[in-house]
Amino acid sequence: xxxxxxxxxxxxxxxxxxxxxxxxxxxxxxxxxxxxxxxxxxxxxxxxxxxxxxxxxxxxxxxxxxxxxxxxxxxxxxxxxxxxxxxxxxxxxxxxxxxxxxxxxxxxxxxxxxxxxxxxxxxxxxxxxxxxxxxxxxxxxxxxxxxxxxxxxxxxxxxxxxxxxxxxxxxxxxx
Amino acid sequence: xxxxxxxxxxxxxxxxxxxxxxxxxxxxxxxxxxxxxxxxxxxxxxxxxxxxxxxxxxxxxxxxxxxxxxxxxxxxxxxxxxxxxxxxxxxxxxxxxxxxxxxxxxxxxxxxxxxxxxxxxxxxxxxxxxxxxxxxxxxxxxxxxxxxxxxxxxxxxxxxxxxxxxxxxxxxxxxxxxxxxxxxxxxxxxxxxxxxxxxxxxxxxxxxxxxxxxxxxxxxxxxxxxxxxxxxxxxxxxxxxxxxxxxxxxxxxxxxxxxxxxxxxxxxxxxxxxxxxxxxxxxxxxxxxxxxxxxxxxxxxxxxxxxxxxxxxxxxxxxxxxxxxxxxxxxxxxxxxxxxxxxxxxxxxxxxxxxxxxxxxxxxxxxxxxxxxxxxxxxxxxxxxxxxxxxxxxxxxxxxxxxxxxxxxxxxxxxxxxxxxxxxxxxxxxxxxxxxxxxxxxxxxxxxxxxxxxxxxxx
Amino acid sequence: xxxxxxxxxxxxxxxxxxxxxxxxxxxxxxxxxxxxxxxxxxxxxxxxxxxxxxxxxxxxxxxxxxxxxxxxxxxxxxxxxxxxx
Ligand code: HEM
Ligand code: HEM
Ligand SMILES: [Fe+2]
Numbered sequence: 001x002x003x004x005x006x007x008x009x010x011x012x013x014x015x016x017x018x019x020x021x022x023x024x025x026x027x028x029x030x031x032x033x034x035x036x037x038x039x040x041x042x043x044x045x046x047x048x049x050x051x052x053x054x055x056x057x058x059x060x061x062x063x064x065x066x067x068x069x070x071x072x073x074x075x076x077x078x079x080x081x082x083x084x085x086x087x088x089x090x091x092x093x094x095x096x097x098x099x100x101x102x103x104x105x106x107x108x109x110x111x112x113x114x115x116x117x118x119x120x121x122x123x124x125x126x127x128x129x130x131x132x133x134x135x136x137x138x139x140x141x142x143x144x145x146x147x148x149x150x151x152x153x154x155x156x157x158x159x160x161x162x163x164x165x166x167x168x169x170x171x172x173x174x175x
Numbered sequence: 176x177x178x179x180x181x182x183x184x185x186x187x188x189x190x191x192x193x194x195x196x197x198x199x200x201x202x203x204x205x206x207x208x209x210x211x212x213x214x215x216x217x218x219x220x221x222x223x224x225x226x227x228x229x230x231x232x233x234x235x236x237x238x239x240x241x242x243x244x245x246x247x248x249x250x251x252x253x254x255x256x257x258x259x260x261x262x263x264x265x266x267x268x269x270x271x272x273x274x275x276x277x278x279x280x281x282x283x284x285x286x287x288x289x290x291x292x293x294x295x296x297x298x299x300x301x302x303x304x305x306x307x308x309x310x311x312x313x314x315x316x317x318x319x320x321x322x323x324x325x326x327x328x329x330x331x332x333x334x335x336x337x338x339x340x341x342x343x344x345x346x347x348x349x350x351x352x353x354x355x356x357x358x359x360x361x362x363x364x365x366x367x368x369x370x371x372x373x374x375x376x377x378x379x380x381x382x383x384x385x386x387x388x389x390x391x392x393x394x395x396x397x398x399x400x401x402x403x404x405x406x407x408x409x410x411x412x413x414x415x416x417x418x419x420x421x422x423x424x425x426x427x428x429x430x431x432x433x434x435x436x437x438x439x440x441x442x443x444x445x446x447x448x449x450x451x452x453x454x455x456x457x458x459x460x461x462x463x464x465x466x467x468x469x470x471x472x473x474x475x476x477x478x479x480x481x482x483x484x485x486x487x488x489x490x491x492x493x494x495x496x497x498x499x500x501x502x503x504x505x506x507x508x509x510x511x512x513x514x515x516x517x518x519x520x521x522x523x524x525x526x527x528x529x530x531x532x533x534x535x536x537x538x539x540x541x542x543x544x545x546x547x548x549x550x551x552x553x554x555x556x557x558x559x560x561x562x563x564x565x566x567x568x569x570x571x572x573x574x575x576x577x578x579x580x581x582x583x584x585x586x587x588x589x590x591x592x593x594x595x596x597x598x599x600x601x602x603x604x605x606x607x608x609x610x611x612x613x614x615x616x617x618x619x620x621x622x623x624x625x626x627x628x629x630x631x632x633x634x
Numbered sequence: 635x636x637x638x639x640x641x642x643x644x645x646x647x648x649x650x651x652x653x654x655x656x657x658x659x660x661x662x663x664x665x666x667x668x669x670x671x672x673x674x675x676x677x678x679x680x681x682x683x684x685x686x687x688x689x690x691x692x693x694x695x696x697x698x699x700x701x702x703x704x705x706x707x708x709x710x711x712x713x714x715x716x717x718x719x
Contacts, residue, residue, distance in 0.1 A: 002695055005699075006698060006699070006702075009699065009702050010702075013702055013705070013706045016706055016710060017706065017709050017710065017713070020709065020710045020713035020714060021713050023713065023714070023717060024713055024716050024717040027717045039654065039657070039658075043650065043654045046650045047647060047650060050643065050646045050647060050650065050677075051643065051647075053681060053685050054639060054640070054642075054643035054646075054685070056685075057636075057639045057684075057685050058636065058639070061636055061639070154685075154686075155686055158681055158682075158685045158686045159686075161681055161685075162678060162681045162682065162686075162703075165674060165677045165678055165681065166674055166678065166703075166706060166707065166710075168650075169653055169670050169671070169673075169674050170710060172657075173653055173654065173656075173657040173666075173670055174657075174666070174667060174670055174671075174710075174714055175657070
């Protein structure tokens with residue numbers, strides 16, 4: 001799993017830098033386009049992902065104390081945050097598409113939509129992983145001595161969070 | 176050999192090697208036509224020779240994959256093949272269809288061939304690698320489906336291992352992606368999309384699964400390293416191959432009329448494609464270093480290691496060389512592409528098939544390994560072919576750099592043919608290397624006929 | 635132990651608020667660059683070391699992931715700085 005996480009971080013890292021350096025050649029365009037973003041939605045999403053990450057930490061802690069049920073509850077809380085994140089993101093993308101903006105509009109929107117969508121798919125995958133872990137935890141499939149699955153799922157989810165923690169200031173905030 | 180039915184692999188491998196020889200002969204004909212334009216005019220025009228060269232390549236690799244699958248799947252599933260008869264019947268159908276197609280290319284003008292074989296019912300012909308007439312394409316699908324049925328039944332009823340599942344998924348993917356070759360839209364951009372979805376998704380997608388499974392199989396056998404270790408590697412390799420390879424298709428969308436953002440997505444993802452190839456190299460060396468036994472078949476071990484290295488060089492290094500959009504802007508469709516195509520196809524797929532043949536052929540002929548002398552000859556052939564291919568690649572790369580410079584960058588760019596004239600020395604050297612390659616291949620074939628005292632008869 | 639995690643979570647939230655606040659406060663572009671990147675760095679480190687629990691983990695992983703964070707954030711800073719001058 002750690003190998004994948006590193007590979008994913010590598011891809012995102014390359015894209016972040018591509019964004020940053022592509023911007024140097026087109027600062028005005030990037031700054032102007034950035035104003036059209038919904039910063040509030042982005043900020044709420046940051047709060048959601050950070051909180052979900054925290055809930056996942058709690059879930060891991062619960063299973064260490066052999067409390068399968070409450071582990072599952074914390075995971076469900078995390079997934080609720082993740083689900084809300086996805087919903088907000090869809091609204092945000094929907095508004096952009098409504099406004100006639102696409103990946104071909106300009107380089108800024110290519111990155112905004114492309115990276116956003118790529119990250120979106122990672123949240124979806126993360127949800128699937130957490131969902132599977134939750135189910136197993138609910139059925140009592142983990143214990144204080146054997147909870148590798150929970151930790152692995154948690155690591156993946158934190159990676160998704162970590163990426164967003166950089167993505168948000170990079171694309172929504174810095175100008 | 177544990178199961179009788181594994182022996183159906185033998186005719187597949189023999190056919191593969193025979194067609195390989197044909198491929199090289201036509202390669203050499205073309206190589207000469209590059210510098211002596213009217214060689215064999217008008218009997219074999221360049222475009223026909225090219226079609227024969229590349230189609231033979233694909234067909235012999237398919238023979239190799241099928242043979243490998245028929246050998247590997249029963250052994251991994253620990254039961255006889257579902258139907259050896261079906262496998263043998265498919266062999267003959269495929270061989271006859273393949274031979275008829277090649278003869279068709281050589282004896283009939285391509286346009287007439289198209290007319291006679293119903294290309295106006297469903298136009299599928301005329302695209303590189305996928306030139307086959309409609310009946311041949313349908314034949315390929317039938318043969319593939321019959322094979323998949325045969326193999327899937329074997330796996331379903333038998334032991335399921337990572338190796339046979341990966342192999343099976345790879346073969347299913349191969350068959351499914353081939354279906355894109357039946358759609359040939361009039362819109363040139365769409366046409367290119369569908370073409371790449373066969374060509375790219377094959378060599379940089381599902382074929383990597385097939386290759387990984389074959390390599391893992393041989394490595395387990397010759398090194399005796401624990402299956403768990405090898406399977407872990409296999410998982411990571413194929414996952415990386417799929418992640419990078421699918422979106423990496425974008426490295427063919429740069430200049431075909433696709434949206435501009437593909438220059439970013441194609442560049443970044445295809446830049447990761449060397450990783451699985453690099454891992455295969457590390458994998459092969461790692462396993463051989465940790466070996467628990469000295470397998471008497473030294474030649475097979477050499478092929479396995481060679482596959483790792485050459486696949487990484489050809490696909491990974493030479494692929495990376497021109498995969499970033501700003502570089503590809505200059506190198507697109509030049510001799511650099513040809514250099515990469517040659518080393519990648521040889522290093523990855525030709526060599527992995529020969530690895531498999533090298534390991535299985537002695538077993539199918541009733542011995543653990545060939546005699547010392549026969550193995551020495553085989554290893555010579557390995558070095559001759561591999562070194563010759565390295566030189567072919569280097570000469571083509573040199574020709575490519577010069578070509579790009581003269582034709583695309585210089586202050587007063589030359590016309591295409593004038594630039595070709597300038598680099599003809601490299602084409603001569605390529606042809607000489609090609610002859611050495613042929614010598615290597617002939618030695619390889621000869622090694623099968625050398626008897627000598629056979630080594631210990633245990634597997 | 636979970637108290638610490640709760641505290642870290644609150645820090646993460648606060649830092650997000652600071653970054654958004656800074657960008658709303660229509661300060662000059664130069665002024666927000668450093669603080670925003672700094673909050674990002676701190677947030678990233680918390681997630682890596684505490685949430686992913688890589689602090690104290692087997693050596694290479696932590697340094698690779700932390701190294702990734704520093705290199706990416708650092709180069710972003712460099713690129714944005716270049717764009718301003
Ligand atoms: C074993 C694996 C591979 C094989 C057999 C292979 C083979 C080929 C062949 C035959 C072509 C020429 C297609 C044509 O006729 O236009 C080609 C093109 C190309 N390949 Fe590969 N390839 C492999 C892996 C890779 C990898 C890993 C990369 C990137 C890192 C790569 C990058 C490219 C690029 C960029 C082109 C387009 C060249 C152009 O614009 O003319 N290939 N490949
Ligand atoms: C050994 C002597 C060989 C010679 C002299 C030779 C020569 C050639 C020539 C002249 C072309 C046409 C290039 C063009 O259209 O301008 C070609 C294409 C090709 N050959 Fe070979 N070849 C040889 C061996 C091989 C081998 C061993 C392989 C693979 C295992 C191979 C794979 C290919 C492929 C994939 C293409 C299509 C490349 C593309 O589309 O860019 N060839 N070869
Ligand atoms: Fe490709």
